[in-house]
Amino acid sequence: MPRQRTGDTRARIQRVAIELFSEQGVQQTSLRDIADRLGVTKPALYYHFASREDLLNSLVQPLVEDFEAYAAEQQAAAPVEARELLGSYFDLAYRHRTLIQLAIRDLAVLHELKLADRFIQWRGQLADLLIGPAPAFADQVRCMVAIGGLSDCAVMIDHVPVDELRSAAVDAAYDSLGRP
Known part of the structure; x- marks a missing residue:
């Protein structure tokens, strides 16, 4: 053998x-x-x-690297069409859904690995690309609903085929932005 x-x-x-x-x-x-x-x-x-923490870090590192690279790529490509940006963000969240679910279910992991701060930073960068650096308050709220709702759909809904889920989630997120 x-x-x-x-x-x-x-x-x-x-x-x-x-x-x-x-x-x-x-x-x-x-x-x-x-x-x-x-x-x-x-x-x-x-x-x-070497430890459970070392093992946990090895699991989370690809997620961190992907999200960091994604944010940098999107900023370098700006301006990016909103629907396209939301679709690619859905794909990223969906790809890492197992680890994101794990972090959501065990909030100590978010704190221990400083993932909460990173997710806030990444979402902020995405928001800047979607609505600009100085948006009106109503636009900020719509954007957070769009990004948060999109992420939640990608991570939490598992009884629908991914293509159907992606289409519905991206459409809903885009509609949340309140654009014509």
Whole structure:
């Protein structure tokens, strides 16, 4: 039987960790729980991750990198048509929905990883692109409803095919902006 490569083992650990974090919560899941589910020893996990926090950071890092790159790309491409921007934001949120759900369900994760501040920053950058840097109060509210509602749809609705969900969510977000 061929031996598993380190990258495969690392990915397997991450998959099981996400499962357990989603089932039990991050704070309630130990490395022992993850090792037991995998059928390996706890020291075997330490070979790949120094701590539960290290493992959690490895899960969140791709999300952070994607959102940072997305914000930079959108700012560099400005002006971007609003419907197109909302659609690409939906795609980004949908791609990372499992981790975002995990963070929403376990708010300590948002604080521990400073994700709340980052999400606020990213949403602010998106809002600037949608409504400009000095919008009227009513436009700010419409924009926050659009962005927040779009994100919630991408992350929380799972009983509808993604194409149908994307279309409905982007249309609703765009309509929330109050544009003709």
